[in-house]
Amino acid sequence: MLMPGSTQSAPTILSVRGLSKSYSGTIHALRGIDIEVKEGEFLVILGPSGAGKSTLMRCINRLVEPTDGKILHNDVEMTGKRRNLRAVRRQFGMVFQQFNLVKRLSVLTNVLTGRLAYRSTWRSLFYNFSKEDKRIAIECLARVNMDHKAFQRADTLSGGEQQRVAIARALAQQPTIILADEPVASLDPKIARQVLTYLKQVTQELGITVLCNLHQVEYTREFAERIIGMSRGKVVFEGTAADLTDEILHRIYYRDPDEQDDKDHS
Amino acid sequence: MGSVTFEDAVNAAMRLEAQARTRRYIKLSAWAALAVAALWYSAHQIKFSLAAVIHGVPFMWDFITRLFPPDLGYLTVLGGATVETVQIAIWGTLLAIIFSIPLAFLGARNTSPHIVVFHLTRLLLNSLRAINELVFALIFVSAVGLGPFAGVLAVALHATGMLAKFCAEEIEGVDKGQVEAQMATGASRMQVILFGVAPQIVPQFIGYAIYRLDVSIRSATVLGLVGAGGLGFSLIQTMKLFKYHQTATCILVIFLLVLISDWICGKLRRRVI
Amino acid sequence: MSTNVQAQTQSIFDELAARQTWRFKHIVYIALIGAFLAWCADGVNLRPREVFNAVPIIADYFGRMWPPKWGFVEAIWKPSIETIYVALWGNVIATIVGLPLGILAASTVTQSRILRGGAMGILNVFRSISELIWAILFVAAVGLGPFPGALALGMNYGGILGRLYAEAIENVDKGPIEAMEATGASKLQVIMFAILPQAMPQFVTYNLYWFEVGVRSATVLGMVGAGGIGFELITSIRLFEWREVGVILLFILGMVTIIDMTSTYIRGRLY
Numbered sequence: 001m002l003m004p005g006s007t008q009s010a011p012t013i014l015s016v017r018g019l020s021k022s023y024s025g026t027i028h029a030l031r032g033i034d035i036e037v038k039e040g041e042f043l044v045i046l047g048p049s050g051a052g053k054s055t056l057m058r059c060i061n062r063l064v065e066p067t068d069g070k071i072l073h074n075d076v077e078m079t080g081k082r083r084n085l086r087a088v089r090r091q092f093g094m095v096f097q098q099f100n101l102v103k104r105l106s107v108l109t110n111v112l113t114g115r116l117a118y119r120s121t122w123r124s125l126f127y128n129f130s131k132e133d134k135r136i137a138i139e140c141l142a143r144v145n146m147d148h149k150a151f152q153r154a155d156t157l158s159g160g161e162q163q164r165v166a167i168a169r170a171l172a173q174q175p176t177i178i179l180a181d182e183p184v185a186s187l188d189p190k191i192a193r194q195v196l197t198y199l200k201q202v203t204q205e206l207g208i209t210v211l212c213n214l215h216q217v218e219y220t221r222e223f224a225e226r227i228i229g230m231s232r233g234k235v236v237f238e239g240t241a242a243d244l245t246d247e248i249l250h251r252i253y254y255r256d257p258d259e260q261d262d263k264d265h266s
Numbered sequence: 267m268g269s270v271t272f273e274d275a276v277n278a279a280m281r282l283e284a285q286a287r288t289r290r291y292i293k294l295s296a297w298a299a300l301a302v303a304a305l306w307y308s309a310h311q312i313k314f315s316l317a318a319v320i321h322g323v324p325f326m327w328d329f330i331t332r333l334f335p336p337d338l339g340y341l342t343v344l345g346g347a348t349v350e351t352v353q354i355a356i357w358g359t360l361l362a363i364i365f366s367i368p369l370a371f372l373g374a375r376n377t378s379p380h381i382v383v384f385h386l387t388r389l390l391l392n393s394l395r396a397i398n399e400l401v402f403a404l405i406f407v408s409a410v411g412l413g414p415f416a417g418v419l420a421v422a423l424h425a426t427g428m429l430a431k432f433c434a435e436e437i438e439g440v441d442k443g444q445v446e447a448q449m450a451t452g453a454s455r456m457q458v459i460l461f462g463v464a465p466q467i468v469p470q471f472i473g474y475a476i477y478r479l480d481v482s483i484r485s486a487t488v489l490g491l492v493g494a495g496g497l498g499f500s501l502i503q504t505m506k507l508f509k510y511h512q513t514a515t516c517i518l519v520i521f522l523l524v525l526i527s528d529w530i531c532g533k534l535r536r537r538v539i
Numbered sequence: 540m541s542t543n544v545q546a547q548t549q550s551i552f553d554e555l556a557a558r559q560t561w562r563f564k565h566i567v568y569i570a571l572i573g574a575f576l577a578w579c580a581d582g583v584n585l586r587p588r589e590v591f592n593a594v595p596i597i598a599d600y601f602g603r604m605w606p607p608k609w610g611f612v613e614a615i616w617k618p619s620i621e622t623i624y625v626a627l628w629g630n631v632i633a634t635i636v637g638l639p640l641g642i643l644a645a646s647t648v649t650q651s652r653i654l655r656g657g658a659m660g661i662l663n664v665f666r667s668i669s670e671l672i673w674a675i676l677f678v679a680a681v682g683l684g685p686f687p688g689a690l691a692l693g694m695n696y697g698g699i700l701g702r703l704y705a706e707a708i709e710n711v712d713k714g715p716i717e718a719m720e721a722t723g724a725s726k727l728q729v730i731m732f733a734i735l736p737q738a739m740p741q742f743v744t745y746n747l748y749w750f751e752v753g754v755r756s757a758t759v760l761g762m763v764g765a766g767g768i769g770f771e772l773i774t775s776i777r778l779f780e781w782r783e784v785g786v787i788l789l790f791i792l793g794m795v796t797i798i799d800m801t802s803t804y805i806r807g808r809l810y
């Protein structure tokens with residue numbers, strides 16, 4: 001694990017300023033989030049169910065439009081313009097809780113979809129990829145040790161394997177940042193550790209920044225270089241695993257009686 | 267992982283990919299060639315020709331312009347035929363419901379009294395389904411004369427095939443636990459069917475019967491082409507007399523009738539299921 | 540206390556009374572429906588006596604079809620195969636018509652309400668005009684023969700299939716769509732890589748089913764001059780050649796059964 005100090009000096013790659021999002025004007029999922037993400041760090045966002053973690057990720061990737069606030073990527077503002085949406089999105093790889101692979105396509109084709117944003121729509125109509133794209137995709141699969149299953153259908157894989165393929169798909173985008181939204185929430189503890197290890201190791205090798213949502217404290221302590229605690233749409237904590245005291249956990253999880261949830265006792 | 271082995275693994279996978287791609291292309295081309303050949307040959311057999319379509323556009327346009335404007339005065343004449351169409355569909359479906367209930371139980375593996383009965387019933391149902399209602403209508407028009415009665419019988423027979431087969435499949439799919447529980451109480455075969463099987467399939471059956479009514483209304487609109495009553499008769503008659511404005515009115519009324527029935531039946535089905 | 544019991548009994552009585560009126564309402568409904576059905580039966584000359592009389596007559600007509608005149612097979616061999624070709628091309632045309640319209644009509648693909656409504660409207664029009672009416676129209680355009688039959692099936696079933704396609708598209712798993720959007724894929728790429736692969740088995744199932752239905756309808760398109768076995772059938776019936784009719788019906792039955800079995804087999808291997 002890296003020393004906490006080593007990321008301190010790294011430049012900021014992403015900064016979120018005063019980000020708010022309300023669904024249909026009544027549900028306030030995010031209420032003024034401020035986050036600075038350093039280049040190359042493994043940042044975990046910890047929070048109970050409903051804290052707004054997924055919404056934050058979706059705002060960064062522009063899958064949902066924030067109601068208010070700014071997101072700067074390498075000091076370039078990204079909110080607002082819809083014109084170069086494809087170019088913006090391909091800089092952010094995304095990994096989902098439910099893997100979201102296309103089950104009937106092969107593992108390799110699934111990873112190749114990570115290359116779509118780099119290619120013209122018309123070429124990809126015929127499921128035709130360049131040799132270069134295939135090499136990138138296979139390399140990404142090899143990094144998560146899934147190259148031996150490249151030609152199987154995605155639905156023949158176990159959950160952990162599917163998530164590794166999903167990580168490979170995100171890597172194939174050659175992103176600067178990977179957004180992982182509860183990547184291990186539907187995996188058993190052993191496989192969950194394995195997947196997180198892959199995610200951390202590979203991104204460190206490639207110098208990719210990771211923003212990872214988790215709701216399990218254990219994994220957070222184990223993998224996070226820096227932690228941001230979220231509760232009810234607000235940042236309530238910022239620090240390292242060492243700073244994560246019981247008192248702070250209580251603040252994140254049990255602040256409101258109605259925030260208690262069956263999800264967070266892992 | 268060492269960089270050499272990593273490179274090797276990637277190269278090996280690239281080679282495999284190339285092989286798999288070649289195999290896929292061969293397989294794909296074989297299938298594509300087969301499909302193209304089949305389509306090409308059948309296209310030739312049915313004298314498929316885009317040129318004919320393009321040449322036909324003026325003729326079709328001519329035909330369509332002759333339909334306009336629809337003769338709205340003819341609506342008053344069509345009122346009776348419209349009502350008749352609906353009546354044919356309603357009684358055709360109703361008779362089909364009556365016929366199909368016993369046939370469904372005879373044609374379901376788990377309630378049929380004997381395997382021979384099961385197979386014979388299925389054969390009968392498949393025959394009823396395979397033969398279009400217009401074919402039945404033609405035969406019945408010869409047998410019982412022109413008019414809606416022949417139409418009702420035609421719709422009834424064809425719909426019986428569909429309804430009974432659907433219902434038989436539902437019966438075969440019922441929850442075995444409930445049936446066994448009834449048998450355990452010592453209920454008779456008939457009682458098990460009435461209290462164990464029937465309640466499980468009634469909602470689906472009603473839903474399907476409503477769907478069938480919609481389909482019956484559609485078919486009833488064309489039965490008249492062979493003289494079995496309803497709007498189709500006016501349609502073909504006005505065409506034969508070259509009264510195209512009236513034909514247009516017929517098409518319009520048929521169209522509206524189908525739309526309305528589709529809408530009403532869709533609503534009803536959603537309420538039942 | 541006693542007033543309480545009284546009140547309760549009273550409320551039960553009220554409920555019973557309400558149920559009584561409820562029953563009464565039902566009797567009225569049933570009577571109304573009965574009257575309506577009787578009126579319908581009267582309109583279509585359906586009387587118990589006539590039905591009873593009709594049974595032996597119809598049985599007699601089917602009896603006349605036996606034994607089938609096997610020599611007639613030679614004459615109907617070709618039109619039977621033609622029927623299948625018509626259904627096949629009808630299915631192909633239906634897919635060409637239905638797929639783009641179906642994709643446009645799916646709410647998960649098309650944001651614009653006008654576009655979606657327009658596509659759905661066209662599909663509804665195509666669907667609501669029966670294949671026989673389409674056939675009449677196309678016979679007027681391209682002349683007699685199997686080709687207008689295929690076009691007619693294509694338009695009618697294109698409308699039906701398009702609506703089913705749209706439903707299938709709306710029901711696919713949204714996760715992969717979102718994942719594909721997140722990679723920065725374009726709309727068309729999302730359709731090609733996330734939607735179509737997922738919806739494909741459904742599409743094939745629908746196509747197979749409507750191919751079967753198409754074969755059955757193609758057997759009557761000949762009645763309006765649009766090819767297939769229908770022409771032979773109507774001619775034999777008009778000439779009262781019942782033993783020929785028997786052969787044709789057996790042929791249709793055989794054809795439909797074979798296609799039924801084949802498509803069940805294909806469907807079993809799909810997912």
Ligand SMILES: Nc1ncnc2c1ncn2[C@@H]1O[C@H](COP(=O)(O)OP(=O)(O)OP(=O)(O)O)[C@@H](O)[C@H]1O
Binds near residue numbers: 028052054
């Ligand atoms: N599309 C939506 N429409 C309306 N409300 C939404 C939508 N998506 C999320 N919300 C609401 O926003 C709030 C935050 O949701 P979000 O999914 O971001 O939480 P989360 O921290 O990711 O929770 P979980 O751990 O369950 O994934 C919740 O109250 C949720 O109900």
Ligand SMILES: [Mg+2]
Binds near residue numbers: 053054055181
């Ligand atoms: Mg979430």
